[in-house]
Amino acid sequence: MSQTESSFAGAQRLGPDSAVSVRGVSKTYGAVEALRNMSLEFPRGQLTSLLGPSGCGKTTLLKIIAGLIPADEGEVEVNGTKIAGPGNDRAFVFQDFALLPWANVLRNVAFGLELRGVAKSEREAVAERYIRNVGLAGFEKSFPHELSGGMRQRVGLARALSVNADVLLLDEPFSAVDEQTRRKFQEDLLALVANENKTFIFVTHSIEEAVYVSDQIAILLARPSRVSEIIRPSSFREKGVENIRRDPEYLDIVDQIWASLRSYVE
Amino acid sequence: MTAFGIRLPAMSSLLIWGLLWEIVGQLDLTFFVPPLSQVFATLFEIIGTPVFVKALTETAYAFVMGVFFAIVIGIPVGILMGKSRIVDELLLPWVNIFVSAPLTALVPVLMVLFGFGLTSIIITTTLFAIWIIILNARAGVRQINRSLVEMARSFGATPLDAFTKIYFWAALPEILGGVRIGVIRAVKGVIIGQLLISIVGFGALFELYASNFLMGHFWAVLIILFALAFSISEFLGYLERKVAYYAAKR
């Protein structure tokens, strides 16, 4: 635990450059209090995971940040401005992909730009580039029902990348793919965080996944949800993707998170 | 269908029924059923005549206009009902009443309100077709995947964008199903309207043939109408199959 606190303090010293700040956000659905007075900072250019038991309000928080649902109380700031709804500075990757079944891959990837009024030739050029980036070259004319789950997820990712938003919101993006694809995606995600200068907010159920991909892990506790701990892995990030899973700090953090979540499962 | 191990083309059973008709007709049992061959001879005889062409154009005009209004009003209303709780609660009782109401009984009222002309027939046609179109569009929107709508909103879709780029397409398989049934009902509507008003289109023609006991003519016109209605319905069925590829995967 001491290690956690010292690394958290270290983060504070780096300066308060947050791409997204969540301040005192509460949300109640009827009788269910999903979030109570939640505050959290998301450092710019880094990947923050939200980890917590099912139903603790991770999706709710992500949608509030996306501007898709209003918070009852509190506010969300993106790049220093308070949000009032969805905006060009954020892009969402949906757990269930949310692809248009009647449109091919090219149109799906370009759809975010289409809604923003970008001309057809221009948006298709951008879309083609990101389709190649996520490894789907050759499938531009395929329809979603002709793709595997992992390929569909990449289409959703390419769509979010092609609008070039500062903040990417990913809601359990890898939960529908098999283990091999998942590992591949996790490596790809690390490369994305390193290469694209974007802020990632990543919801996951998997402790190992969170520790593997994150610069910062926020552990949420069940309803009404609050942040119980923030963990910032420090040493294994630079050691290369092959070595992370063997790193002692990686293993320690996984154990530590499990120890603190365990009491809520029992 | 297969007979003696040979695959027969679709609807070849019609041949048997046609043959039966011919035999009954040749037996001369009743003036009501002339032989089929004679009906077809009459059919080709009248098909180019000015009376027939006039009746056909009048009917086609009333039909097309009636279906047009049913579609351009019915689909948006149905989509709105599917999207908005308030609109739905306001309109659903009425739609449910009208979709099963005996609309024929309304035609005389329409005649009083809109006169004995094309307007009444167009309105009758619309009234026959629109309710099922509304209900189907509504059902199509209600089964839409919520996250598609959220996706569009998250990328900054305006309400109009959501309407034209998401709701309409997501509901299209149901909408087309509704339009197909609506069009079949519209055929009924346009004919019933004309029969009751009976001074325009095929109504006038039927009146003429029936009062002069021209059963060959009567059947010939009926066959043409059936064939037209059937082709339209088949065409819409074809369109429906074209979107079926995503109907199961929304």
Ligand SMILES: Nc1ncnc2c1ncn2[C@@H]1O[C@H](COP(=O)(O)OP(=O)(O)OP(=O)(O)O)[C@@H](O)[C@H]1O
């Ligand atoms: N639209 C809604 N109406 C009512 N209650 C809701 C709604 N959405 C979420 N909730 C409730 O709010 C709580 C948090 O839901 P949320 O979807 O944010 O959880 P989550 O952490 O994403 O869970 P999971 O990990 O299972 O996806 C849950 O108890 C859920 O029942």
Ligand SMILES: [Mg+2]
């Ligand atoms: Mg969730």
